[in-house]
Amino acid sequence: xxxxxxxxxxxxxxxxxxxxxxxxxxxxxxxxxxxxxxxxxxxxxxxxxxxxxxxxxxxxxxxxxxxxxxxxxxxxxxxxxxxxxxxxxxxxxxxxxxxxxxxxxxxxxxxxxxxxxxxxxxxxxxxxxxxxxxxxxxxxxxxxxxxxxxxxxxxxxxxxxxxxxxxxxxxxxxxxxxxxxxxxxxxxxxxxxxxxxxxxxxxxxxx
Amino acid sequence: xxxxxxxxxxxxxxxxxxxxxxxxxxxxxxxxxxxxxxxxxxxxxxxxxxxxxxxxxxxxxxxxxxxxxxxxxxxxxxxxxxxxxxxxxxxxxxxxxxxxxxxxxxxxxxxxxxxxxxxxxxxxxxxxxxxxxxxxxxxxxxxxxxxxxxxxxxxxxxxxxxxxxxxxxxxxxxxxxxxxxxxxxxxxxxxxxxxxxxxxxxxxxxxxxxxxxxxxxxxxxxxxxxxxxxxxxxxxxxxxxxxxxxxxxxxxxxxxxxxxxxxxxxxxxxxxxxxxxxxxxxxxxxxxxxxxxxxxxxxxxxxxxxxxxxxxxxxxxxxxxxxxxxxxxxxxxxxxxxxxxxxxxxxxxxxxxxxxxxxxxxxxxxxxxxxxxxxxxxxxxxxxxxxxxxxxxxxxxxxxxxxxxxxxxxxxxxxxxxxxxxxxxxxxxxxxxxxxxxxxxxxxxxxxxxxxxxxxxxxxxxxxxxxxxxxxxxxxxxxxxxxxxxxxxxxxxxxxxxxxxxxxxxxxxxxxxxxxxxxxxxxxxxxxxxxxxxxxxxxxxxxxxxxxxxxxxxxxxxxxxxxxxxxxxxxxxxxxxxxxxxxxxxxxxxxxxxxxxxxxxxxxxxxxxxxxxxxxxxxxxxx
Numbered sequence: 001x002x003x004x005x006x007x008x009x010x011x012x013x014x015x016x017x018x019x020x021x022x023x024x025x026x027x028x029x030x031x032x033x034x035x036x037x038x039x040x041x042x043x044x045x046x047x048x049x050x051x052x053x054x055x056x057x058x059x060x061x062x063x064x065x066x067x068x069x070x071x072x073x074x075x076x077x078x079x080x081x082x083x084x085x086x087x088x089x090x091x092x093x094x095x096x097x098x099x100x101x102x103x104x105x106x107x108x109x110x111x112x113x114x115x116x117x118x119x120x121x122x123x124x125x126x127x128x129x130x131x132x133x134x135x136x137x138x139x140x141x142x143x144x145x146x147x148x149x150x151x152x153x154x155x156x157x158x159x160x161x162x163x164x165x166x167x168x169x170x171x172x173x174x175x176x177x178x179x180x181x182x183x184x185x186x187x188x189x190x191x192x193x194x195x196x197x198x199x200x201x202x203x204x205x206x207x
Numbered sequence: 208x209x210x211x212x213x214x215x216x217x218x219x220x221x222x223x224x225x226x227x228x229x230x231x232x233x234x235x236x237x238x239x240x241x242x243x244x245x246x247x248x249x250x251x252x253x254x255x256x257x258x259x260x261x262x263x264x265x266x267x268x269x270x271x272x273x274x275x276x277x278x279x280x281x282x283x284x285x286x287x288x289x290x291x292x293x294x295x296x297x298x299x300x301x302x303x304x305x306x307x308x309x310x311x312x313x314x315x316x317x318x319x320x321x322x323x324x325x326x327x328x329x330x331x332x333x334x335x336x337x338x339x340x341x342x343x344x345x346x347x348x349x350x351x352x353x354x355x356x357x358x359x360x361x362x363x364x365x366x367x368x369x370x371x372x373x374x375x376x377x378x379x380x381x382x383x384x385x386x387x388x389x390x391x392x393x394x395x396x397x398x399x400x401x402x403x404x405x406x407x408x409x410x411x412x413x414x415x416x417x418x419x420x421x422x423x424x425x426x427x428x429x430x431x432x433x434x435x436x437x438x439x440x441x442x443x444x445x446x447x448x449x450x451x452x453x454x455x456x457x458x459x460x461x462x463x464x465x466x467x468x469x470x471x472x473x474x475x476x477x478x479x480x481x482x483x484x485x486x487x488x489x490x491x492x493x494x495x496x497x498x499x500x501x502x503x504x505x506x507x508x509x510x511x512x513x514x515x516x517x518x519x520x521x522x523x524x525x526x527x528x529x530x531x532x533x534x535x536x537x538x539x540x541x542x543x544x545x546x547x548x549x550x551x552x553x554x555x556x557x558x559x560x561x562x563x564x565x566x567x568x569x570x571x572x573x574x575x576x577x578x579x580x581x582x583x584x585x586x587x588x589x590x591x592x593x594x595x596x597x598x599x600x601x602x603x604x605x606x607x608x609x610x611x612x613x614x615x616x617x618x619x620x621x622x623x624x625x626x627x628x629x630x631x632x633x634x635x636x637x638x639x640x641x642x643x644x645x646x647x648x649x650x651x652x653x654x655x656x657x658x659x660x661x662x663x664x665x666x667x668x669x670x671x672x673x674x675x676x677x678x679x680x681x682x683x684x685x686x687x688x689x690x691x692x693x694x695x696x697x698x699x700x701x702x703x704x705x706x707x708x709x710x711x712x713x714x715x716x717x718x719x720x721x722x723x724x725x726x727x728x729x730x731x732x733x734x735x736x737x738x739x740x741x742x743x744x745x746x747x748x749x750x751x752x753x754x755x756x757x758x759x760x761x762x763x764x765x766x767x768x769x770x771x772x773x774x775x776x777x778x779x780x781x782x783x784x785x786x787x788x789x790x791x792x793x794x795x796x797x798x799x800x801x802x803x804x805x806x807x808x809x810x811x812x813x814x815x816x817x818x819x820x821x822x823x824x825x826x827x828x829x830x
Contacts, residue, residue, distance in 0.1 A: 054682060151511050
């Protein structure tokens with residue numbers, strides 16, 4: 001299926017209602033949802049991510065677009081599951097113990113879904129056990145977020161607990177730096193949501 | 208070993224102690240750098256440029272050759288060779304002066320001060336029924352106050368025989384405690400000095416001290432300066448992280464008391480021509496973390512879930528224990544906290560705005576780096592805190608700065624982009640503060656210069672000759688030049704970038720979404736709000752109409768807004784001059800339902816909706 005320009009545009013401009021309307025129409029008309037996803041929706045989010053990296057769009061527009069994407073995914077996810085669609089890989093994301101901030105983490109989760117990953121969102125205030133549970137459900141990578149300098153040290157605890165278990169550990173959040181990631185032995189660091197996707201692609205060698 | 212440090216075109220020569228970081232060298236030389244992350248090498252606030260010499264950066268030894276420079280973080284760098292030259296850009300230096308807001312609006316109160324000075328005639332001891340000096344003084348004071356219980360410490364007993372030797376007229380200064388009165392001082396009438404009080408607002412950024420005469424109910428002097436704790440860490444979380452060790456906690460306590468409050472107390476007393484010892488009682492309002500650091504209590508539990516304080520309602524403290532520059536027997540009241548992120552400043556706001564006394568649905572917001580929101584109505588009281596980030600205070604914007612002399616505070620322009628800038632203190636501007644960027648975005652949106660997503664009409668900017676393409680570390684961004692290089696105080700053009708606009712959008716969205724979510728949780732809408740109270744310094748200076756156009760404040764008739772100024776300072780002042788105030792605040796802290804926005808499903812949606820100008824739901828902004 002060729003790219004559905006209207007859907008692509010609706011996601012990029014964050015028009016949630018229009019995205020839902022187009023996706024519903026397409027589903028009703030018997031379109032192949034996998035193609036809708038791969039040819040229009042994922043490219044839209046990837047395009048937003050690239051623009052974000054080039055400073056052509058900023059966090060507010062990213063969040064609005066991601067929410068529109070989420071609305072579209074919600075409609076097609078059950079159909080994809082039924083069709084036995086294979087995502088790029090399964091990964092889990094969570095904000096570390098003691099921290100309740102989730103908007104940044106949700107954007108990362110959204111960008112990953114938008115890029116074709118299956119995302120197990122562990123929520124906020126995640127202790128090691130929650131991350132371990134994510135791994136036992138098949139996650140090949142763990143993404144930890146922290147927004148406070150007071151909660152950031154818990155990333156070290158998570159990294160130490162999961163090291164050597166065959167899972168990649170990627171960290172991010174406002175106070176986090178590449179230097180900190182290296183110091184605690186994490187596999188990667190994403191300065192923003194789009195970089196998180198790129199690091200994930202590189203670490204898992206999926207693209 | 209000498210290090211030559213340069214800033215603002217001037218050079219100072221420092222002699223660092225072995226192993227001092229460059230950040231410490233600068234601080235000791237009197238030019239503290241912005242180490243807001245607590246010197247952890249995270250915030251990049253203390254960037255400096257190294258000239259020729261040998262240095263240790265982190266664990267690595269680095270040699271900078273003659274004629275070369277290298278950028279580094281001062282907090283991570285030590286000097287190994289003699290005569291090294293280091294230069295700091297103006298943006299890395301901590302500003303030390305600010306325009307300080309200390310005006311406030313008080314409700315009508317019956318003055319009933321918590322410190323009183325009374326001159327009584329102490330009778331001679333009757334030979335038939337001998338009574339001690341203290342019993343005779345206490346009996347007179349009980350009658351004069353009047354009070355059932357009057358007690359006094361050893362200092363008073365020591366001074367009493369001397370006072371009585373001078374004559375029967377003795378001036379006693381007494382302070383009200385929950386269970387009676389405590390005599391703080393007894394002096395011969397002729398020798399007694401005035402009994403004054405001081406109210407203190409400890410903000411994360413700014414500390415304000417007001418000297419008052421409780422008997423006359425008037426404010427004598429006021430003074431303010433930055434909270435010197437910013438030298439170590441500039442936001443609340445960074446301060447919590449900073450004091451993991453007891454000595455670091457003591458250092459922060461010392462910075463706020465010895466380096467901030469005491470100099471201010473000496474300053475206001477000198478201006479009023481009284482000795483600091485004439486301050487007999489002090490009341491402090493601040494957020495929960497500030498209250499903890501002032502008292503030397505560990506804020507560790509406030510740094511992560513469940514954001515637990517050591518204590519919310521504090522006993523009356525002693526000046527002596529805290530090392531305050533006031534009467535050594537003086538008393539210290541600390542306003543009570545509601546929760547980890549809702550401190551004594553919010554308790555003060557609620558009390559000063561009389562939210563419990565007035566039945567109409569009221570929304571109170573104290574805007575700052577953290578905005579606190581309180582919703583009250585006849586049947587409920589709820590509060591939450593929302594993280595707006597530092598954009599309202601001018602920080603984090605390319606040419607943003609705090610509201611201090613030299614900052615643009617208001618901007619007016621029409622479709623021709625004829626920018627008229629109003630500068631605090633007049634003269635050429637060196638940047639712009641939060642209220643100015645609110646004006647700029649609102650005017651820009653009305654004129655079609657800025658669209659709902661916060662992007663410029665580039666063609667318009669180019670046509671009017673005020674377009675700039677600015678390269679930043681994170682990439683390039685479009686910008687609007689507000690003041691050309693020859694019109695600014697810095698010799699550089701002052702511009703607003705699209706990245707700045709996106710920062711403000713996030714800040715305004717967090718604030719608006721916090722208010723909306725709290726209302727929704729209680730089944731209400733903005734239009735149900737009859738009274739909208741704005742507290743804090745930033746709100747005192749914004750143009751309300753523009754804040755509504757931007758979508759920071761809801762679209763309500765302007766007469767529903769009430770600006771009360773510094774509610775925290777007003778609360779501290781009331782605690783001293785109205786004996787009912789502190790008990791009322793201590794009683795109200797248990798009342799609000801504390802809402803954790805991050806645990807409220809609607810918050811994220813409301814936040815994203817509010818990222819547009821004025822809002823994705825334009826119908827919320829009919830005018």
